[in-house]
Amino acid sequence: MIIDVNAFIGQWPFYALSDCTTEVFKRTLDKHNIQLALVSSLDGIFHHDPQFANERLLEETVADYRIINVPVINPELPSWEKILDRDLKLHPIAGIKILPNYHLLNLDGDAFREFLTRFSKYDLPLIIQLRMEDLREKHPLLSVGEVNLREILDVVMTNFHKSAILLAGIKFSEILTHKQDFRENPLMFCDTSWIEGVNSMKRSVDAIGIEKILFGSHSPLFYMESQIFKIRRSGLSESEQGMIFHDNFKRYAPALRPIKEKVFTKQLNQKEN
Amino acid sequence: MIIDSHVHFEQDRLDEIVAFARVSEIDKLCISTLGTHSYIPAPTREEIIVCNNATLMAMESYPDVFVGFCYLNPNDGCEALREMDRCLERGMKGVKLWIASKASSREVAQIAEHAMEHGVPLLQHSSNKTTGNSEFGSNSSDVVILAERFPKLTIIMAHLGGNGYRGVADVEKHTNIFIDTSGGEPTVGITEHAVNTLGAERILFGSDVPGRSFDVQIGKIFGAGIKDSEKDLILCGNMKRILKL
Numbered sequence A: 001m002i003i004d005v006n007a008f009i010g011q012w013p014f015y016a017l018s019d020c021t022t023e024v025f026k027r028t029l030d031k032h033n034i035q036l037a038l039v040s041s042l043d044g045i046f047h048h049d050p051q052f053a054n055e056r057l058l059e060e061t062v063a064d065y066r067i068i069n070v071p072v073i074n075p076e077l078p079s080w081e082k083i084l085d086r087d088l089k090l091h092p093i094a095g096i097k098i099l100p101n102y103h104l105l106n107l108d109g110d111a112f113r114e115f116l117t118r119f120s121k122y123d124l125p126l127i128i129q130l131r132m133e134d135l136r137e138k139h140p141l142l143s144v145g146e147v148n149l150r151e152i153l154d155v156v157m158t159n160f161h162k163s164a165i166l167l168a169g170i171k172f173s174e175i176l177t178h179k180q181d182f183r184e185n186p187l188m189f190c191d192t193s194w195i196e197g198v199n200s201m202k203r204s205v206d207a208i209g210i211e212k213i214l215f216g217s218h219s220p221l222f223y224m225e226s227q228i229f230k231i232r233r234s235g236l237s238e239s240e241q242g243m244i245f246h247d248n249f250k251r252y253a254p255a256l257r258p259i260k261e262k263v264f265t266k267q268l269n270q271k272e273n
Numbered sequence B: 001m002i003i004d005s006h007v008h009f010e011q012d013r014l015d016e017i018v019a020f021a022r023v024s025e026i027d028k029l030c031i032s033t034l035g036t037h038s039y040i041p042a043p044t045r046e047e048i049i050v051c052n053n054a055t056l057m058a059m060e061s062y063p064d065v066f067v068g069f070c071y072l073n074p075n076d077g078c079e080a081l082r083e084m085d086r087c088l089e090r091g092m093k094g095v096k097l098w099i100a101s102k103a104s105s106r107e108v109a110q111i112a113e114h115a116m117e118h119g120v121p122l123l124q125h126s127s128n129k130t131t132g133n134s135e136f137g138s139n140s141s142d143v144v145i146l147a148e149r150f151p152k153l154t155i156i157m158a159h160l161g162g163n164g165y166r167g168v169a170d171v172e173k174h175t176n177i178f179i180d181t182s183g184g185e186p187t188v189g190i191t192e193h194a195v196n197t198l199g200a201e202r203i204l205f206g207s208d209v210p211g212r213s214f215d216v217q218i219g220k221i222f223g224a225g226i227k228d229s230e231k232d233l234i235l236c237g238n239m240k241r242i243l244k245l
Helices: A022-031 A042-046 A051-061 A080-090 A110-120 A149-159 A172-177 A179-184 A200-208 A224-232 A238-255 A258-272 B014-023 B045-061 B078-089 B106-118 B140-149 B160-171 B190-198 B214-222 B228-243
Strands: A002-009 A034-041 A067-069 A096-098 A126-129 A165-168 A188-191 B003-008 B028-032 B066-071 B094-097 B122-124 B155-157 B177-180
Touching (some): A002 A165, A022 A067, A034 A042, A034 A051, A051 A067, A051 A080, A126 A149, A172 A179, A172 A200, A224 B214, B003 B228, B014 B028, B014 B214, B028 B045, B045 B066, B045 B078, B066 B078, B094 B106, B106 B122, B106 B140, B140 B160, B140 B177, B155 B160, B160 B177, B160 B190, B214 B228
Parallel strands (some): A002 A034, A034 A067, A096 A126, A126 A165, A165 A188, B003 B028, B028 B066, B094 B122, B155 B177
């Protein structure tokens, strides 16, 4: 059983992806025995207002119980709260995703702090997508830079409370640098999608504890085979692999609103039975 | 059999590297040493000898696993040629060039000619970074110039992902250029594009371990939407032919 906490559906603007539609993604779930996927819109990253892309993705995926939407939110757009209120009445949401470098967020600004304070009341996970592609290979027109992880952690830890924080796309070197933050914050998690290097999974586990690491694929931009091999061939035991593939999600999920928790629990129980 | 065409030595991690290669069922690793503690972009003659001795030590420790490639600084002139001779006499099977000199330079031409005379492949680092290459780092256009000068030399252009779609287009007509898949993220699409454009017989599996990992990098081949026969060529057949194994 696999739960994927970091997947996308949609077009990447800079090269053609053949496997980017909802239908193909569903086949990917079947092929790799993935029971649950937290999915965001790729298109939404590049829209001035991501809401249209979020809604379109929801329409395409709402009928598949395996796909839970994670809307892309630009915290500097004043409409985010109104949209989130409306969406929460309609369907389960497994948190929201922000992309500090793609939305050029001013991490030191009042708007971002205000967003974090107000978002805290929703008791939903906050997914911080640290990177989407190797910036050495980015399109020359893109002005995207690296996220300053120290800076964003300082702001988030001060202004966001109660719910889980997932650092999606973190690198192995960043895990080592920020291991103390993971140790000091019980609700701080990361995904596996950008962790690489010989023995890097086991060393990540040693650094921050296995309960902090969840499986993320970065699909459809990255090969699912690479992401699954990374865990299966890590040298971790079967039970440790199970924690990364699915069990740790249950630690992350309780932060969801009660109604969503019921939905997740029901779905997970159905699959486990 | 699976052959990894692009692996680097790291002090005190040889056993770990071999163990993880075995988990991914990789039988042979083409290894070069760019520095025994950290990679050296423009090594001195003394540093080159230390690097290549480390490769020889790896070959002696695991003779059935490691296939040595000698690291050279083309700016060393005749000394570099003598070092190539020393390494090849002791069993190395290829030459590795990194970022001491561009592939289009006269200095590299001297190395290339000597490698061609010995009948060994030249593994040349290359990338087309949006953010810019290092001063003496080669891009795919530099590699093409080298290939035009020495059409009978087998050139392995490293890093399919780093060279990208531009790199594939640049080398298409130059059939003595192979591309390895090493390094970079496991980005969907570029492996399929390279196979469709160049043919699977010009693509080689490589990992760039230990900075990268066997599992993620080999997933680029197993996950690609290409035929099993093409995967076999990439994972083994092509490199076996190049190394005359």
